[in-house]
Amino acid sequence: MLFIKINAAYLYKLSSSKKTKHLLALTILGNNSAIPAYGRNPTAQVLQTNDENYLIDCGEGTQLQLAKYNIKKSKINKIFISHLHGDHYFGLIGLLSSMGLMGRTTDIHIHAPAKLEPIIQLHLDAANTTLPYKIYFHAITKEGEIANDKKITVSAFSVNHRIECWGFKFTERKKPRSILLDKVKAYEIPEAYYGALQKGENYTTKKGTIINNEDVTEPSSVARCYAYCADTIYDETLVQKIKGAHVIYHETTYLKDMEERAALRYHCTTIQAGNIAKLAEVEKLIIGHFSSKYEFLDPFLSETKEVFEKTELGLEGTCFKI
Amino acid sequence: MLFIKINAAYLYKLSSSKKTKHLLALTILGNNSAIPAYGRNPTAQVLQTNDENYLIDCGEGTQLQLAKYNIKKSKINKIFISHLHGDHYFGLIGLLSSMGLMGRTTDIHIHAPAKLEPIIQLHLDAANTTLPYKIYFHAITKEGEIANDKKITVSAFSVNHRIECWGFKFTERKKPRSILLDKVKAYEIPEAYYGALQKGENYTTKKGTIINNEDVTEPSSVARCYAYCADTIYDETLVQKIKGAHVIYHETTYLKDMEERAALRYHCTTIQAGNIAKLAEVEKLIIGHFSSKYEFLDPFLSETKEVFEKTELGLEGTCFKI
Numbered sequence: 285m286l287f288i289k290i291n292a293a294y295l296y297k298l299s300s301s302k303k304t305k306h307l308l309a310l311t312i313l314g315n316n317s318a319i320p321a322y323g324r325n326p327t328a329q330v331l332q333t334n335d336e337n338y339l340i341d342c343g344e345g346t347q348l349q350l351a352k353y354n355i356k357k358s359k360i361n362k363i364f365i366s367h368l369h370g371d372h373y374f375g376l377i378g379l380l381s382s383m384g385l386m387g388r389t390t391d392i393h394i395h396a397p398a399k400l401e402p403i404i405q406l407h408l409d410a411a412n413t414t415l416p417y418k419i420y421f422h423a424i425t426k427e428g429e430i431a432n433d434k435k436i437t438v439s440a441f442s443v444n445h446r447i448e449c450w451g452f453k454f455t456e457r458k459k460p461r462s463i464l465l466d467k468v469k470a471y472e473i474p475e476a477y478y479g480a481l482q483k484g485e486n487y488t489t490k491k492g493t494i495i496n497n498e499d500v501t502e503p504s505s506v507a508r509c510y511a512y513c514a515d516t517i518y519d520e521t522l523v524q525k526i527k528g529a530h531v532i533y534h535e536t537t538y539l540k541d542m543e544e545r546a547a548l549r550y551h552c553t554t555i556q557a558g559n560i561a562k563l564a565e566v567e568k569l570i571i572g573h574f575s576s577k578y579e580f581l582d583p584f585l586s587e588t589k590e591v592f593e594k595t596e597l598g599l600e601g602t603c604f605k606i
Numbered sequence: 607m608l609f610i611k612i613n614a615a616y617l618y619k620l621s622s623s624k625k626t627k628h629l630l631a632l633t634i635l636g637n638n639s640a641i642p643a644y645g646r647n648p649t650a651q652v653l654q655t656n657d658e659n660y661l662i663d664c665g666e667g668t669q670l671q672l673a674k675y676n677i678k679k680s681k682i683n684k685i686f687i688s689h690l691h692g693d694h695y696f697g698l699i700g701l702l703s704s705m706g707l708m709g710r711t712t713d714i715h716i717h718a719p720a721k722l723e724p725i726i727q728l729h730l731d732a733a734n735t736t737l738p739y740k741i742y743f744h745a746i747t748k749e750g751e752i753a754n755d756k757k758i759t760v761s762a763f764s765v766n767h768r769i770e771c772w773g774f775k776f777t778e779r780k781k782p783r784s785i786l787l788d789k790v791k792a793y794e795i796p797e798a799y800y801g802a803l804q805k806g807e808n809y810t811t812k813k814g815t816i817i818n819n820e821d822v823t824e825p826s827s828v829a830r831c832y833a834y835c836a837d838t839i840y841d842e843t844l845v846q847k848i849k850g851a852h853v854i855y856h857e858t859t860y861l862k863d864m865e866e867r868a869a870l871r872y873h874c875t876t877i878q879a880g881n882i883a884k885l886a887e888v889e890k891l892i893i894g895h896f897s898s899k900y901e902f903l904d905p906f907l908s909e910t911k912e913v914f915e916k917t918e919l920g921l922e923g924t925c926f927k928i
Contacts, residue, residue, distance in 0.1 A: 319704040320670050344700040345667045348642050368732040370703045374696075378666040381692045382641040399732040406728060410690040410721040412769050447734050 307334045308456065308508050310531070311603040312572065313349040317515075317537050317551070318371050320344070321576035325600060326371035329533070330355055331454055331510060333435050339363045340452060340512050346375035347382050353601055357383055358390075362431055364438065365396035366514035367449035373400065377407045384415040391418045395430050395440070397448050398423035424450050427525075432457075441525040443516040446550040451522075453511045453529060459504035467500040508606050511566075515573065517547060518556040523563040531606045532566050533598065535573035540587050554584055558591030568606075572598030629656045630778065630830050632853070633925040634894065635671040639837075639859050639873075640693050642666070643898035647922060648693035651855070652677055653776055653832060655757050661685045662774060662834050668697035669704050675923055679705055680712075684753055686760065687718035688836035689771035695722065699729045706737040713740045717752050717762070719770050720745035746772050749847075754779075763847040765838040768872040773844075775833045775851060781826035789822040830928050833888075837895065839869060840878040845885040853928045854888050855920065857895035862909050876906055880913030890928075894920030 309332050314325030326343025330350070337359040339346075350357055357379070365373050373396070383392070394400070401421045408415065424430060424440050431438040435457055440450045460482035468478070473487050473495065481487065487495040511529035513522060515537075526532055537551035546553050552560075554571070561569035569592055571584060578584075581597055588595040596604065631654050636647030648665025652672070659681040661668075672679055679701070687695045695718070705714070716722070723743045730737065746752060746762050753760040757779055762772045782804035790800070795809050795817065803809065809817040833851035835844060837859075848854055859873035868875050874882075876893070883891035891914055893906060900906075903919055910917040918926065 318707050320673070325670075344697065345670060348647075348667060351642070370700055370729070370733060374700045374703075375666065378692055378696045381696075385640050397732075399728075403725075403728050403732060406721075406725050407692070410719075410725060411692060 306456075306459075306505070307332060307605075308510070309603050309605045310510060310533075310570070311353060311355060312570075312598040312600050313346055313353065313355075314341075314343045315572040315574060315598045315600055316371070317535075317573045317575050318369075319576040322579050324574065325349055326374070327573060328375065329512065329598075330360075332359075335359070335435065336361055336433065338436070338438070338454065341366055341372040341514075342374075342376040342379060343371045344374040344378075347379045349600070350379075357386070358388065360392070361390060362393045362395065362438070364450075364452050364512075365394065365400060366443075366451065366512070367445060367447055368397055368399055369447065369515065372515070376400075377404060380404065380415065380419070381407075381411075381413070384413065384417065388415075388417045391420060393420045393422060393431065395422045395424055395438075397450070398425070441522075443514050443522060444519045444550065445515045445517065449514050449516065451511060451513045451516075451525070453509060453526065455509040455528075456507040458507050461497070461501040462504055464500055464502060471495050471500060473500065510606055513560070515550065516552060517550040518552050518559075520560070520563065522560055526560075526564050526566070529564065529566055531568045531570065531604065532561060532564065533570045533572060534560055536571040536584050536588060537573050537575050539578070539583055554587035555591050558588045558595065561592040561595070567594060568604070569595045570598045570604060571595060628778070628781075628827070629654060629927075630832070631925050631927045632832060632855075632892070633675060633677060634892075634920045634922050635668055635675065635677075636663075636665045637894040637896060637920045637922055638693075639857075639895045639897050640691075641898045644901050646896065647671055648696070649895060650697065651834065651920075652682075654681075657681070657757065658683055658755065660758070660760070660776065663688055663694040663836075664696075664698040664701060665693045666696040666700075669701045671922070672701075679708070680710065682714070683712065684715045684717065684760070686772075686774050686834075687716065687722060688765075688773065688834070689767060689769055690719055690721055691769065691837065694837070698722075699726060702726065702737065702741070703729075703733075703735070706735065706739065710737075710739045713742060715742045715744060715753065717744045717746055717760075719772070720747070763844075765836050765844060766841045766872065767837045767839065771836050771838070773833060773835045773838075773847070775831060775848065777831040778829035780829050783819070783823040784826055786822055786824060793817050793822060795822065832928055835882070837872065838874060839872040840874050840881075842882070842885065844882055848882075848886050848888070851886065851888055853890045853892065853926065854883060854886065855892045855894060856882055858893040858906050858910060859895050859897050861900070861905055876909035877913050880910045880917065883914040883917070889916060890926070891917045892920045892926060893917060 313328035316324035327341045328346040329340040331338040429439045439453045443451045509529045511526040511532040513534045534557040536554045536557045538546045538553045540553045540555045635650035638646035649663045650668040651662040653660040751761045761775045765773045831851045833848040833854040835856045856879040858876045858879045860868045860875045862875045862877045907919045
């Protein structure tokens with residue numbers, strides 16, 4: 285599994301490059317909890333493929349952060365809101381308005397708790413605004429698949445927070461096997477059969493000889509998976525829900541000495557996030573949602589690494605290629 | 607009339623200084639229209655006295671701008687929202703939430719179009735949040751005085767925009783006359799009469815001699831006035847409404863070659879703003895609400911000055927001591 289950390293400007297190059305065929309990269313736009321502090325913004329992330337920018341939560345100022353990191357609003361077609369605490373969605377109505385002012389006509393799909401829909405409508409009514417594009421609002425009501433397209437399927441899982449709250453799992457679709465061109469030519473297999481070969485089927489020659497699929501194709505790379513665990517109290521039932529994810533984001537609102545306060549507020553500490561990552565056997569843990577009480581973030585990294593070495597700080601503007 | 611331009615850090619010193627007895631200063635927090643662009647934020651301003659920070663409009667990111675320029679949220683007790691286009695109020699709910707999270711208990715008064723009240727309520731309900739302080743919502747329904755305190759009276763005036771829109775006039779209360787200490791002592795006027803002297807009354811000695819008020823007091827400085835003209839089409843009826851203001855803010859969404867588009871969108875050009883300032887005979891015009899299509903702002907200043915020399919660019923972080 286390739287895992288590197290790059291900056292957003294480099295990501296922009298990557299996503300435009302023809303060489304990066306199957307881009308899957310996460311950029312952190314905001315990593316602070318509740319009140320913005322020390323220049324840190326409230327929660328927002330964007331998961332990018334070559335075709336789409338999936339927006340995950342949308343705290344106040346997200347549209348400014350998107351501009352700062354050169355991430356195209358026009359490629360955002362699906363927005364996922366975990367819960368209706370302001371630091372996770374107060375930037376949404378501003379983003380939707382700006383998209384309208386910029387002349388967007390492409391539909392947008394919003395997946396979020398049901399109560400968000402009337403809020404959006406009331407804002408639009410107050411401004412006497414009709415957007416030039418259509419919003420499809422999908423209230424999340426149960427766990428399971430909530431969206432899919434050519435490359436990615438998205439499923440929601442409930443997490444344990446003070447109000448209704450959802451995590452999201454983004455999984456690449458299983459890719460077709462790759463044709464070994466020199467081999468299919470040597471066996472003189474007609475091009476018309478390539479599709480069947482990619483699906484894993486064998487080929488039978490006119491003389492009745494069976495050519496094993498494995499001899500003329502190779503498996504594609506593993507379908508990658510990213511899980512966003514939103515805001516949550518320490519809860520080991522989460523482990524089963526995110527199992528199979530290669531990279532996860534898990535909140536660390538507090539350092540380890542604040543476990544009691546964390547529980548009271550339905551949040552987690554560094555050690556607790558590390559535990560979840562360890563139990564879920566993931567390849568990489570990204571941490572964030574840092575409390576406004578902390579100016580410096582280094583202790584978050586060192587503490588979490590005590591439990592789970594493969595941890596990264598979710599610094600704003602950092603892009604994790606998954 | 608003292609008029610200087612200072613930076614926000616210096617203002618902070620001024621407002622804390624005992625020497626600046628009657629501070630009245632305006633800081634620009636956001637000067638861009640509609641879509642944030644080139645690092646410029648949507649509309650927000652704060653008018654500061656020694657006691658209070660009056661917040662005028664509250665575009666997305668205002669709470670971050672307040673922090674950036676060291677302006678205390680705790681001294682904001684009255685908020686004035688001109689109209690319900692998002693670039694003038696999408697930062698309000700975030701600010702109110704943060705004030706709650708920071709443990710504010712002091713009441714807050716919001717003066718705004720009526721439709722804002724249910725929007726705030728819906729956001730709070732969605733987050734299952736009860737703020738630790740009380741919001742008094744005052745729907746603006748007609749022109750005239752809408753708020754007052756020891757130092758300032760605020761009146762609203764309607765402006766001509768695509769939706770209901772209000773401008774605000776902040777006027778210092780007429781100050782009491784100043785006692786000339788050497789004179790009152792020479793005439794042996796008892797301290798108990800100082801209050802009456804400050805109101806302009808004469809003093810009669812025990813022997814029946816009348817001491818003229820002008821001999822023992824002097825007039826205080828002129829009560830200053832700032833008018834915020836919000837978003838508006840070119841409309842000369844505005845002149846009468848802002849007459850008497852020493853400093854005004856008037857929008858210049860477009861440069862002079864875009865007069866037609868400005869009218870279509872109920873906005874103004876540089877020349878039009880300059881005309882209003884000239885007709886209203888103000889001492890200073892501050893311009894802002896620049897369209898996102900412009901990267902550079904210099905032409906706004908030079909064009910407006912063609913009509914009205916005493917113009918200043920409303921750059922973010924600039925503080926105008928009125």
